[in-house]
Amino acid sequence: MENKKVEVLEEREDFVCYNKKGKSGVFKCDTESVSGAVSQRACVYCGARVVLNPITDAYHLVHGPIGCSSYTWDIRGSLSSDKEIYRNSYSTDLKEKDIIFGGEKKLTKAIDEIVLKHHPKVIFVYSTCIVGVIGDDTDAICKAAENRHNIRVIPVKSPGFAGNKSTGYKAACNAILNLIGEKTDEQKIHAANYLGDFNLAGESWIIQSYLKKLGINVLAKITGDGNIDELVKAKRATLNIVQCAGSMGYLAERMEEIYGIPNVKISFYGLEDTRNSLLKIADILGNEDIREKTLKFIEEEESKVKKDLEYYRNRLQGKSAAIYVGGGFKAISLIKQFRELGMETVMVGTQTGKKGDYDTIRSLAKEGTVILDDANPAELEKFILEKGADILVGGVKERPLAYKLGVAFCDHNHERKHALCGYVGAVNFAKEIDLTVNSPVWSYL
Ligand code: SF4
Structure with missing residues (x-):
């Protein structure tokens, strides 16, 4: 895909795809799956x-x-x-x-x-x-x-x-x-709701511990580790922090309309997005003390994981990755995270990404990267092989595709048992990618 040409077509509803010979088709997203074409989407x-x-x-x-x-x-x-x-x-x-x-x-x-x-x-x-x-x-x-x-x-x-x-x-x-119910006159509570984190492997707890250190209280967790009492109080929060915008962006927007709660869309996957997200939250809260604490916190946490990440970067440099995940926000973070590890993303797709997500993906992806929406298994297999990916990141439905092709796999979906967010997650992620990509098993296939 040639970035220069795509920019000219920014106002269009769909993207026009380019190959070396020129225009090759129209890229559509956020549409119904085609009957009979088979989809990886859930119901x-x-x-x-x-x-x-x-x-x-x-x-x-x-x-x-x-x-x-x-x-x-x-x-x-x-x-x-x-x-x-x-x-x-x-x-x-x-x-x-x-x-x-x-x-x-x-x-x-x-x-x-x-x-x-x-x-x-x-x-x-x-x-x-x-x-x-x-x-x-x-x-x-x-x-x-x-x-x-x-x-x-x-x-x-x-x-x-x-x-x-x-x-x-x-x-x-x-x-x-x-x-949550209708808007009431109850007084606001100086705290944020945390949306779109489902507390897989305790990830919500990790992020809440970061926010607590910065002096930001969480009122309602929506929905990982959430409960009814705090959900009912959620309308009294002063900010909605949205981790998975794909699933919770709509709720955040409706809560802004109904209860007047502003929202900030963030991602805590990878160092770059974790840093930017913490700073974004601090900026929105507009409190100088929180901003200073945030900068100090980021510096300390990054220095703690620097050595580990350098070790894995040396072992992964030059490898290539294929990504097929549920929402656009995760795909975007993963492209950056692979870049942090010296790896290039050669294929990236989502089940439910929106046009805005694909705009960002296009701006991050190198020329020649295959970008897919609502792909089926045959398409995934074709492009993994064609692009020579060393690893596929996806969910339970993608795992057998990768193993069948003799390609390493990383589960970034609901079934995993280890945290992949924040600083600890960045190291866990790098470790898992190294373990699977550099496993001796692939040489026997
Ligand atoms: S699992 Fe989903 S698609 Fe299947 S019958 Fe139930 S609701 Fe319908």
Whole structure:
């Protein structure tokens, strides 16, 4: 892709792609997957569950066949400092008879049973594909259950066919807004909400510890290690710090409109983005003391990891990486992180990146980098081989593709058990890349 030519076309809705011979096609993003082309994207319900599941004391009731409920905490791995309720999953287990006669009675019974046995504060009710088809009135059932039990029962409209994973993120954000409720006259609390971190391997705790050292308190964690009480208070915060803008950018914007809370989009992956994010937060808060503390903190933390990162940089210099992740913000950070390790990114793609993300990716990527949106396995394999990548970074669905091709793999998704954010995460990341890229196993293939 030739940067000079692309700049001329900035105002266009889609990007025009160039190869050495000139214009070669139109790059589209943020659109529905093409039927029959196969996609790596998860469904709407999965997107909604990804966002809401980490709320530690909420009950999650899946209204649909039991298969949809296979998406549970076990394949998510967000950690809790308190309640463990979110590790359970409930289902109405719809069968053929329910599809014919409707599943409303079963849903009512399931809600009543959860209330009777567990006394929940909040139940999220997810409607999956078949419920979208048979048309059960989940809104009315949830409302009636709220009145009957005097608790919150929040419908999450998430039939898999109703869009893509991004649609599910939006459905989850709307459910959170429903929980937070209307604007009130309550006094603001001098603290920030932390959005879009799902506390995988305790990552939210790492970032909160940084913020605490700088004198910034976190009011509500949305949603990793979050709980109902703090979510209800979230409207009183003075700032929203957004880590995963792909899933939570919409919520942050709506919270600005409804409650007047400004937001800042950041990323804590890699030294460069961690440094820039901390400074961005300090600047927004406009407090000279916090800014000074931030500068000192960055200097100290960077010097602690410098030696380790130099060691890995020497071992990885000149290697090349392919990236295929969920959202644009992570892809952007990973390009920079590989650059910090002396590696070049030769392929980069996302499931749900937006035009703005791809603009940034284009500005960071070297000429010749393959940029993909909503790719399928065959496309990923083709470009990994064609570009000669030494490693693929992705999620659980991409792992077998890499191993099948004899290419190293790094899991940067929900299932990992070690933190990859902040300073400690930068070293963990470099160590993992070194372990897999320089593993002797590849020489036997
Ligand atoms: S696509 Fe439909 S049936 Fe499949 S998991 Fe998603 S909601 Fe359930």
